[in-house]
Amino acid sequence: xxxxxxxxxxxxxxxxxxxxxxxxxxxxxxxxxxxxxxxxxxxxxxxxxxxxxxxxxxxxxxxxxxxxxxxxxxxxxxxxxxxxxxxxxxxxxxxxxxxxxxxxxxxxxxxxxxxxxxxxxxxxxxxxxxxxxxxxxxxxxxxxxxxxxxxxxxxxxxxxxxxxxxxxxxxxxxxxxxxxxxxxxxxxxxxxxxxxxxxxxxxxxxxxxxxxxxxxxxxxxxxxxxxxxxxxxxxxxxxxxxxxxxxxxxxxxxxxxxxxxxxxxxxxxxxxxxxxxxxxxxxxxxxxxxxxxxxxxxxxxxxxxxxxx
Amino acid sequence: xxxxxxxxxxxxxxxxxxxxxxxxxxxxxxxxxxxxxxxxxxxxxxxxxxxxxxxxxxxxxxxxxxxxxxxxxxxxxxxxxxxxxxxxxxxxxxxxxxxxxxxxxxxxxxxxxxxxxxxxxxxxxxxxxxxxxxxxxxxxxxxxxxxxxxxxxxxxxxxxxxxxxxxxxxxxxxxxxxxxxxxxxxxxxxxxxxxxxxxxxxxxxxxxxxxxxxxxxxxxxxxxxxxxxxxxxxxxxxxxxxxxxxxxxxxxxxxxxxxxxxxxxxxxxxxxxxxxxxxxxxxxxxxxxxxxxxxxxxxxxxxxxxxxx
Amino acid sequence: xxxxxxxxxxxxxxxxxxxxxxxxxxxxxxxxxxxxxxxxxxxxxxxxxxxxxxxxxxxxxxxxxxxxxxxxxxxxxxxxxxxxxxxxxxxxxxxxxxxxxxxxxxxxxxxxxxxxxxxxxxxxxxxxxxxxxxxxxxxxxxxxxxxxxxxxxxxxxxxxxxxxxxxxxxxxxxxxxxxxxxxxxxxxxxxxxxxxxxxxxxxxxxxxxxxxxxxxxxxxxxxxxxxxxxxxxxxxxxxxxxxxxxxxxxxxxxxxxxxxxxxxxxxxxxxxxxxxxxxxxxxxxxxxxxxxxxxxxxxxxxxxxxxxx
Numbered sequence: 001x002x003x004x005x006x007x008x009x010x011x012x013x014x015x016x017x018x019x020x021x022x023x024x025x026x027x028x029x030x031x032x033x034x035x036x037x038x039x040x041x042x043x044x045x046x047x048x049x050x051x052x053x054x055x056x057x058x059x060x061x062x063x064x065x066x067x068x069x070x071x072x073x074x075x076x077x078x079x080x081x082x083x084x085x086x087x088x089x090x091x092x093x094x095x096x097x098x099x100x101x102x103x104x105x106x107x108x109x110x111x112x113x114x115x116x117x118x119x120x121x122x123x124x125x126x127x128x129x130x131x132x133x134x135x136x137x138x139x140x141x142x143x144x145x146x147x148x149x150x151x152x153x154x155x156x157x158x159x160x161x162x163x164x165x166x167x168x169x170x171x172x173x174x175x176x177x178x179x180x181x182x183x184x185x186x187x188x189x190x191x192x193x194x195x196x197x198x199x200x201x202x203x204x205x206x207x208x209x210x211x212x213x214x215x216x217x218x219x220x221x222x223x224x225x226x227x228x229x230x231x232x233x234x235x236x237x238x239x240x241x242x243x244x245x246x247x248x249x250x251x252x253x254x255x256x257x258x259x260x261x262x263x264x265x266x267x268x269x270x271x272x273x274x275x276x277x278x279x280x281x282x283x284x285x286x287x288x289x290x291x292x293x294x295x296x297x298x299x300x301x302x303x304x305x306x307x308x309x
Numbered sequence: 310x311x312x313x314x315x316x317x318x319x320x321x322x323x324x325x326x327x328x329x330x331x332x333x334x335x336x337x338x339x340x341x342x343x344x345x346x347x348x349x350x351x352x353x354x355x356x357x358x359x360x361x362x363x364x365x366x367x368x369x370x371x372x373x374x375x376x377x378x379x380x381x382x383x384x385x386x387x388x389x390x391x392x393x394x395x396x397x398x399x400x401x402x403x404x405x406x407x408x409x410x411x412x413x414x415x416x417x418x419x420x421x422x423x424x425x426x427x428x429x430x431x432x433x434x435x436x437x438x439x440x441x442x443x444x445x446x447x448x449x450x451x452x453x454x455x456x457x458x459x460x461x462x463x464x465x466x467x468x469x470x471x472x473x474x475x476x477x478x479x480x481x482x483x484x485x486x487x488x489x490x491x492x493x494x495x496x497x498x499x500x501x502x503x504x505x506x507x508x509x510x511x512x513x514x515x516x517x518x519x520x521x522x523x524x525x526x527x528x529x530x531x532x533x534x535x536x537x538x539x540x541x542x543x544x545x546x547x548x549x550x551x552x553x554x555x556x557x558x559x560x561x562x563x564x565x566x567x568x569x570x571x572x573x574x575x576x577x578x579x580x581x582x583x584x585x586x587x588x589x590x591x592x593x594x595x596x597x598x599x600x601x602x603x604x605x606x607x608x609x610x611x612x613x614x615x616x617x618x
Numbered sequence: 619x620x621x622x623x624x625x626x627x628x629x630x631x632x633x634x635x636x637x638x639x640x641x642x643x644x645x646x647x648x649x650x651x652x653x654x655x656x657x658x659x660x661x662x663x664x665x666x667x668x669x670x671x672x673x674x675x676x677x678x679x680x681x682x683x684x685x686x687x688x689x690x691x692x693x694x695x696x697x698x699x700x701x702x703x704x705x706x707x708x709x710x711x712x713x714x715x716x717x718x719x720x721x722x723x724x725x726x727x728x729x730x731x732x733x734x735x736x737x738x739x740x741x742x743x744x745x746x747x748x749x750x751x752x753x754x755x756x757x758x759x760x761x762x763x764x765x766x767x768x769x770x771x772x773x774x775x776x777x778x779x780x781x782x783x784x785x786x787x788x789x790x791x792x793x794x795x796x797x798x799x800x801x802x803x804x805x806x807x808x809x810x811x812x813x814x815x816x817x818x819x820x821x822x823x824x825x826x827x828x829x830x831x832x833x834x835x836x837x838x839x840x841x842x843x844x845x846x847x848x849x850x851x852x853x854x855x856x857x858x859x860x861x862x863x864x865x866x867x868x869x870x871x872x873x874x875x876x877x878x879x880x881x882x883x884x885x886x887x888x889x890x891x892x893x894x895x896x897x898x899x900x901x902x903x904x905x906x907x908x909x910x911x912x913x914x915x916x917x918x919x920x921x922x923x924x925x926x927x
Contacts, residue, residue: 039662044348046376048369056694057714060666063692064718067664072381072690074372076365088577091584096366096576099599100373267714268706275709290717353657355685381690383681385674397886400893405675405885408908409682 002308008118009126009299012136012172017179024144026308027291027298033309039070041301041309048101049075049128050093052108057268058128058138061289062105065296071304074101091120098123103304106130124303132168133198137299138266139172141292146223148291149262149284153180159217161187161247162227162272164194169266170227171198178205185217186210189243192233214247218256224249226265226272226285250274254282264288311617317427318435318608321445321481326488333453335617336600336607342618348379350610350618357410358384358437359402361417366577367437367447370598371414374605380613383410400429407432412613415439433612441477442507446608447575448481450601455532457600458571458593462489468526470496470556471536471581473503478575479536480507487514494526495519498552501542523556527565533558535574535581535594559583563591573597620926626736627744627917630754630790635797642762644926645909645916651927657688659919659927666719667693667746668711670726675886676746676756679907680723683914689922692719709738716741721922724748742921750786751816755917756884757790759910764841766909767880767902771798777835779805779865780845780890782812787884788845789816796823803835804828807861810851832865836874842867844883844890844903868892872900882906 003019015023030038047066051059054077063073075097090113097104098121106117111131118125129135146153158177164170164186174194177184186194186208193210194202202208211217218224226249234240249263254277257263265273265285277283301309312328324332339347356375360368363386372382384406399422406413407430415426420440427434438444455462467486473479473495483503486493495503495517502519503511511517520526527533535558543549558572563586566572574582574594586592610618621637633641648656665684669677672695681691693715708731715722716739724735729749736743747753765771776795782788782804792812795802804812804826811828812820820826829835836842844867852858867881872895875881883891883903895901919927 035662044344044379046373048373060692060694060715060718064664064666067690067692070662072376073692074369074376074382076369087579089584092576092578095595096598097369099595099602100369267710269710270705275707286713286717289714293717353653353688355682357682381685383678383685383691385678396888398893401885401887404904405907406678408904408911409678 001306002302004299004302005306005308006124007303008114008124009136009303010114010118011127011134012139012176015136015176015179020140020143020176020179023140023295023298023302024147026302027144027295030294030298030301030309035068038068038297041069041297042066042071042304045071045103045304046101047071047073047075047103047105047300048097049073049077049105050079050097050107051075051077051128052079052113053129054078055107055129058107061292062128062296065293066300068293069297069301071300075105090117094120103300126299126303129168132166133171133175135168135172137296138169138292139176140299141288141295142169142173142225142264142266143176144295145264145284145288145291146262149287150222153177153182155181156222157183157185157220158223158225159185159187159214159221160225160227161214163192163229163233164188164227165192166230166233167227170194173225174202174206178202182206184208185221187214187217188212189229191235191239192229214253215256218253219258221257222261224257224261224263226263228268228270228272248272248274249277251276251280254280257282310615311611313608313611314615314617315433316612317423317433318445318612319423319427320436320443321448321485324445324485324488329449329452329485329488332449332604332607332611333456335611336453336604339603339607339610339618344377347377347606350378350606351375351380351613354380354412354613355410356380356382356384356412356414356609357406358382358386358414359388359406359416360384360386360437361388361422362438363387364416364438367416370601371437371605374602375609377602378606378610380609384414399426403429412609435608435612438477441475442480442484444477444481446605447478447601448485449608450597450604451478451482451534451573451575452485453604454573454593454597454600455571458596459531462486462491464490465531466492466494466529467532467534468494468496468523468530469534469536470523472501472538472542473497473536474501475539475542476536479503482534483511483515487511491515493517494530496523496526497521498538500544500548501538523562524565527562528567530566531570533566533570533572535572537577537579537581557581557583558586560585560589563589566591619924620920622917622920623924623926624742625921626732626742627754627921628732628736629745629752630757630794633754633758633794633797638758638761638794638797641758641913641916641920642765644920645762645913648912648916648919648927653686656686656915659687659915660684660689660922663689663721663922664719665689665691665693665721665723665918666715667691667695667723668697668715668725669693669695669746670697670731671747672696673725673747676725679910680746680914683911684918686911687915687919689918693723708735712738721918744917744921747786750784751789751793753786753790755914756787756910757794758917759906759913760787760791760843760882760884761794762913763882763902763906763909764880767905768840771795771800773799774840775801775803775838776841776843777803777805777832777839778843778845779832781810781847781851782806782845783810784848784851785845788812791843792820792824796820800824802826803839805832805835806830807847809853809857810847832871833874836871837876839875840879842875842879842881844881846886846888846890866890866892867895869894869898872898875900
């Protein structure tokens with residue numbers, strides 16, 4: 001029996017290094033399968049999604065992952081237009097969706113929502129983003145991309161730039177990186193530094209420095225992970241305009257990077273990375289999106305098959 | 310040839326006791342099939358849904374039922390955001406959907422809409438709720454749940470509590486129960502009593518009494534069917550608050566019920582049934598939701614296969 | 619290898635007469651296949667749709683076409699409720715959807731959007747309507763309907779009536795008809811005549827006359843193609859009311875038509891064609907919708923299979 005069978009995927013913190021490596025190996029296998037073999041993996045299985053917070057990207061990533069392994073998807077992509085408007089509790093909605101499907105994919109604004117759902121559901125629950133910190137499938141996608149493109153994770157210098165305060169993705173990635181021996185540079189405007197209540201936990205497992213200047217670190221990084229800075233996060237526009245330019249990754253910055261460094265982004269991207277960068281060999285964010293499809297297909301395949309695939 | 314092949318499902322009134330029993334027997338069989346056998350039943354068939362009134366629950370129930378028997382679903386879940394905004398008639402929309410699919414599932418605010426659609430469509434039409442009275446697949450789901458959980462319907466004492474005036478579900482259930490020898494207690498606030506224009510028809514087939522007090526009947530019931538009371542149905546809030554508490558089913562009420570009685574609810578539930586009741590052996594409303602998936606799969610399978618399944 | 623394999627479908631202008639005829643022959647074959655053979659054609663393939671302009675009709679036509687040949691569909695039916703609200707570029711959205719699917723179907727308000735998308739996407743792109751002129755799959759559906767119902771296109775007298783200024787469908791049809799030897803009558807209110815910047819191109823390939831009176835031509839037409847006149851296109855309501863009645867096709871007009879003439883409409887129809895006409899043998903607009911499903915299935919099948927089907 002594979003150890004992920006019938007298990008919930010709630011937090012990246014629940015995964016050991018050994019488990020992550022097993023998932024990566026399975027993802028390698030998933031990629032190598034031909035499409036007709038892949039379609040047998042979850043043939044006739046149904047994924048039920050409940051998105052209390054709309055996220056087209058994440059929903060389509062799961063939808064296409066499930067389709068690629070022969071399953072289908074149904075659910076509610078924007079819960080505000082559903083029965084729950086009538087006031088149905090999360091618990092009841094989860095119970096019903098666990099009747100309608102073989103696995104639940106939940107996105108919710110609140111921390112703990114997925115853990116709560118997993119206690120109620122008869123079927124395994126995958127957290128597709130919740131609260132301020134958790135987005136485990138994104139973290140697995142990101143870690144797999146690093147592993148695949150750099151051939152290793154241990155020993156890398158990783159810069160994470162942008163909105164480190166509100167970016168759920170960043171926290172999940174940092175917790176995931178905690179399993180590896182990495183050197184992390186957190187680069188953000190002063191007002192968007194990582195939250196101090198989280199640094200305590202992260203520091204237990206990771207060496208990181210904080211800085212406001214991307215240029216100071218650009219030449220030493222193996223991985224540059226860029227996130228979006230949302231204008232609305234700033235108290236006034238002036239402050240936004242002040243920092244905005246300094247975090248745009250353009251050809252000039254890429255020129256300063258190590259030859260074999262890679263640039264990642266969870267997408268969607270607005271203008272944090274100039275489109276001129278897309279053509280450089282360092283740009284791996286679209287590759288990352290593709291790996292996201294395969295890592296999700298892998299997680300679904302492992303969770304829904306007693307003997308894996 | 311099975312008698313349901315290619316037939317519309319418009320009103321519960323169109324079904325004889327014999328037909329209902331045949332559907333129940335087929336549902337038993339549906340449940341016993343393993344999932345790969347089930348997926349052959351409507352393999353490659355397409356369900357087309359047209360929801361003029363949004364109902365996530367009913368739509369997902371059909372969607373998951375169709376997926377479980379190998380078919381797929383497409384359609385319009387909220388017609389206000391569609392071409393019909395441009396003023397297309399129901400007739401034209403139905404004609405087109407009958408080209409795009411093998412069976413139509415229609416939800417509409419108006420009485421008679423499904424009958425009308427069935428006259429236009431080349432493909433069979435299933436009424437997924439229309440007007441004030443008709444929701445035949447819900448009634449079949451409810452009757453099946455009673456039969457399955459109580460091993461019979463004849464001879465039972467059935468209490469129906471809540472909003473009996475506006476609840477479409479209640480009327481369909483009562484018409485369905487008209488095929489059986491049952492003893493019905495209708496329990497509601499004075500202002501939400503069953504509509505007098507319907508009682509004439511219902512009385513022809515069913516003995517029922519009306520009452521405002523749930524406590525007076527709770528100890529004699531075999532089945533307690535709870536429906537939601539919507540605040541907005543009351544002329545003023547004061548009147549609402551007056552009756553509200555007396556129709557909430559909590560542990561205290563369950564304690565007064567017969568040991569083998571069952572509690573049903575069409576869902577979604579707001580607070581008509583306390584969550585503490587969920588764990589009692591009497592609570593069968595989530596089981597009822599699951600049976601809804603199987604009864605719908607059965608109806609689709611019978612309607613779309615000349616020789617049944 | 620079939621010549622349509624892996625090719626984009628951007629403009630009807632890109633298709634030669636020979637290519638159109640090949641598509642028609644393939645559509646004939648598609649119609650003759652039984653449903654289980656059809657489902658093998660795109661088994662396990664995924665269509666990704668991106669609708670920047672909602673069009674339920676076109677989306678469902680593609681969705682049902684893809685389902686009929688064994689594939690599935692996913693995507694965004696109304697892009698305003700998606701990630702692109704966060705400001706993602708069309709280019710990025712296209713890149714991601716080309717990762718999630720095997721073929722892209724794009725609907726967009728801007729001319730050139732599909733050509734642009736096809737340059738970005740690794741996967742073939744089908745234009746499902748863009749800008750003011752292009753809707754190639756609708757034109758192919760229309761031409762196929764004429765061919766199928768009249769047994770030929772060359773030599774026909776074709777009247778196109780309604781809003782010729784804003785109707786994207788009309789332009790695509792005219793460009794498609796440019797491959798044939800036809801005699802075209804354009805009939806519209808003065809203010810909704812075909813745009814002069816397009817007539818230059820169209821005149822190179824087609825003989826057409828312009829007129830405001832449908833009655834003057836009704837008895838000579840082999841094909842009457844009716845389009846909707848939208849009230850909001852008129853500067854004032856009075857002008858609208860003046861012309862409105864004269865373009866409604868009723869039984870009286872049908873009586874004046876040649877016995878074997880056919881009436882087409884891209885749908886949805888409001889009141890341009892009276893419902894009394896639906897029952898005449900001339901009415902072929904619902905047949906046209908059905909052919910639309912088969913021509914789209916054919917285009918998908920040819921584009922996604924190296925050796926056709």
